[in-house]
Amino acid sequence: MLIDIKDLVKVYQMGDNQVRALDGVSVGVSRGEYIAIMGPSGSGKSTLMNLIGCLDTPTSGVYRLNDQVVNELDDNALARIRNKEIGFVFQTFNLLPRTSALENVEVPLIYAGVPRVERHARARKMIDLVGLTDRSHHQPAELSGGQRQRVAIARALVNQPSILLADEPTGNLDSKTGEEIMALFDTLNREGNTIVLVTHEEDIAAHARRVVRLRDGKILEDKAREPKGGEAHG
């Protein structure tokens, strides 16, 4: 099991009130899966994503990633896991401004301590993979939304992470461009990448082969489905 989550609880203190954003969630994800986490706002899906992405630590429960108990790790170890094991794709792309596409893709490798020459080569390969070969020296401001998201996906993949964690990846794109990005995710999944997709759009979730629905911090439904993007990966 790649992701093994047992009875995860996250409680936020909001003034005098305690908010149980996650209230005993258990879920397991195997390597190569394509899973969508769905739910209305306030359902706890963002909280779950932050926990899976090691940006946050749970109040109680156990989160194992690659058989490592993550919720016991310190800040530096979490940073290392984010660097090596998780590839984030955000709704707002979150590229560094005034930094070329290629250099943006290099950023995780810098923190991984990869030497300059190797860094360059690996980043270039990822840029090629997402089809931006001739845009590699453009800055984010000179790229379209779809191109920006491709750069973000290249950045997410460059350290060969265990999970590709995408939070509303098409939320800021028109539907045609969104479909192109989803097609890219489908391809990446077919090539063996584990993808966790957080979304509230049924269209987008339809690309996944398994949908987990959350409501009020609890799992409402967890079922496999026939993916829209093509035949299942074998």
Place this chain on the structure above:
Amino acid sequence: MWLENLRMALRSIMANKMRSFLTTLGIIVGVAAVIGVVSIVQGLNFWIAGQLQGVGATYITVFPNRDPNDPDVAGRDVKLTFEDGQAIVAAVPEIASFTPVYFRGERVRLRDRKATPYLLGVGAAFQEVNNTWVEKGRFFSDIDVAARARVCLVGPELADKLGIAAQALGKDLDVGPVTFTVVGVMEKQGQMFGQNYDNIVVIPFTTAREIYGDEAMKQIRLDFQARSADDVQRAKDLMTALLRERHGIRRDQGDDFQVLLQEEILETTSKILGGITQVVGAVVGIALLVGGIGIMNIMLVTVRERTREIGVRKAVGARRADVLAQFLIEAVTLSALGGIVGILGGWGLGVLGAKAIPGFPDAHVPMWAIGLGFAFSSAVGIFFGVYPAAKAAAVDPIEALRYE
């Protein structure tokens, strides 16, 4: 990693050129001020040391203490005369040679050319005692001095002004009310504190006494050469005792004269110049403090503006230490760049300033001042960069990624 941080810092600084410049202006001005003043003061110091080296370690000078604020001499009839000098020569065996130095401004005229040089009334030993020599012609002799001869020597600049640089010897020169014959031209000496030692006319002391009267000779300078550098301290003690006795000074009274050795002159001047440097240093310290606060302020703004960037960096694997290093290096780069600009600016100011004052020695920027300017500005960056950098490092990535 360090190189990457430096690259990121430079990129960020260049992205906001105007802001970066204004931010570091405090540092630039502070460092430029210290380098400018130090370069001028050090140039002066260098030059004075060189001048005194020329006089030699065996040079001793005595001059009257005329300080009206000194209670020991207030209301007393302070005298220092040629006879005092003669008595010293007779009584102190360590003294090798002696010249009185009478000094005043005077008008001179050669036909239709006029000038106002300094007039020096000195003895025949002036050349040896002050290590100042004749360039052309001859100095006056003991016989000239004894005869109160109306012979004079001119400094090279005065010779120029009078139009006799090429052919000075034998010319008749009106010095004040009296006509002298020029017998020599002195060598070039340069300038000191705006006093031009090349714009002089030198006449025998006895002749000066005859023209300006005994009263004018009551407060003169007495210059000596000791036999060896080892003798100067002993000579000074003996001279002091003798002069106190001759001037009838009681035990409880201070001296009405001052005996200065060459090395003491050096000490005194470098003490004064050191004092100037310290005052400037204190002022600059305040400038750097203000500059540092400016940097801290702008770094705090930067951290706030780039909260989202910090969040992204943390999401892709930056540790707290990485973020801390990034912003600290940015602050240090900013202030060190300010330091470099300040050093160059101050250097330019010092050189131009020294050139702008006529007769002022050239500015000299010592390596230690450059090192200090750079080190201080960098230190300011570290000191005032730590807090904003720590704030950046502490940013919660979840909050930061949501930050608009």
